[in-house]
Amino acid sequence: MCDDHQKPIAASDTPAFFGVDRYGFPEAGEHPLDPPEYYPPYFWSERFQKLGYHVEELRDGFYWVTSGGYDAAFVVTSEGVIAIDAPPTLGENMLAAIEDVTEKKVTHVIYSHWHTDHIGAAVIFGPDVEIIAHDITMELLERFPDPFRPLPTITFADHYSLTVGGVTLELDYKGENHCPGNIFIYAPAQKVLTVIDILSPGSATFMHCDASQNITAWYEAQHQIMEYDFDFLVAGHHMKYGTPELVKEGIEYFGDVLEGAQLAIDKYSPSDRLIDILLKPGLDRFWVGTENWINSMANYATKHVLEKKTSNGKLWSERLAGVTTQTKYHAYTVLESIRLERPRPNYRKRGENPPPFHA
Structure with missing residues (x-):
């Protein structure tokens, strides 16, 4: 004290x-309750409480998966599944979510960035997948090896267009924000944007601007999100996916x-x-x-x-x-x-x- x-x-x-x-810890009763709309219906469901995950189709084969604290995504194509991230808090529930909607195997994995809380279970996809990430993500994973985060097999500097089974994802690097190598992942046909650890829809984000490294660029990234034509945002955290209105709320x-x-x-x-x-x-x-x-x-x-x-x-x-x-x-x-x-x-x-x- x-x-x-x-x-x-x-x-x-x-x-x-x-x-x-009397110990100096915050009194919960002194804080207002979370806004009720923060908790979507799935959160209170018996299925979620039992299984620990929720999977939801956003549009045309693009699925959002959440543990209620961390989220990720996957896209079902005619040639296989593209997974985006593998948070340890989802772990093998990511595979369960995929199996809930398709028998197709994961053929490609995209790393949003190198942080273990978002890709620390990527080993679950096995050794035969293509892993796409930014050059800096590769550099950091080579420097700090982790058997649970296999090295990327494909890297890029500024832009990479991934097309699998007729589905295209546009990957862009706009410079360091939350961390070096953090990328924008856009599905133009589905109008789904994935940008991790910039905003948390419906909440204030985790402390210290979600433990981000370049705060000026982190603010810039919030506005860069709004440059996309998107209906859904996969943001990495919390109870819900984003919408343009929820993004504007976080920016405000x-x-x-x-x-x-x-x-x-x-x-x-x-x-x-x-x-x-x-x-x-x-x-x-x-x-x-x-x-x-x-x-x-x-x-x-x-x-x-x-x-x-x-x-x-x-x-x-x-x-x-x-x-x-x-x-x-x-x-x-x-x-x-x-x-x-x-x-x-x-x-x-x-x-x-x-x-x-x-x-």
Whole structure:
């Protein structure tokens, strides 16, 4: 537990409903229930509770598979099945889902990116499949070998068009976003787009912008999704597939996170304010002052997002699941993105004394 010196100095900027129990853990009752529309009917079904997966045809042989936390996809063609990803949380249930709808074998596997939480069960498809991935995904899997993530057999740099049994998938790399090598996978005939770990339809995504590496590019990828003509989005997480409206909702939410983070930096980083925050705990407690500064900004940005009326007049907690638990993590990550990835408005001039610490 933190001592008094380590508490954020801007406690008044913390949303009022962030209650904790005597151990410091959040009180569930202090958080609003998830919006009821977050949980689709399949989630409450006896079949899902028993089997642990749900499979649904989106359009013309393109299927979405979910464990209720992770999702993947596959396409049935006249010559076999194309699988997209193999999350360990689905594991062999991915095979069960395919067998639910076809007797055809998996002939091709596409890796969206190299992270094990999305392709860590790819070994289930056996040794005779073609595996398509980006060049960087190959490089990373060669560097960090994993017997459960077989190496790709086909790689590409910018674009690859895969046609199997009359079904075409267009694979594109638009640069690093969530991670290097994360690709866009588009089925033009079915109007289904697969882009993993950029948005989570109906929710706020996992903390720290879904553990993404290039946050500026991650924001860019959200808008790149909207450049496609799609009706369905396979996004990698959570309870449902995406639609254009759900994507726009996620873009609006993270726009508010970015707005709040910038306002927090503007409020707490001017030299006089920054000096006061950093030095308040004492000259011999610099890192305590630093934590106070970061916490103050994160609290301020979180409060901005959670108390703001959104475009339809509701709070974000009434529209998206997980915002009261995840927003502060997003706020911190976006704050760091602003400080590290985006242009600074000024820099210290020669001969200037204050501030003693450069934000």
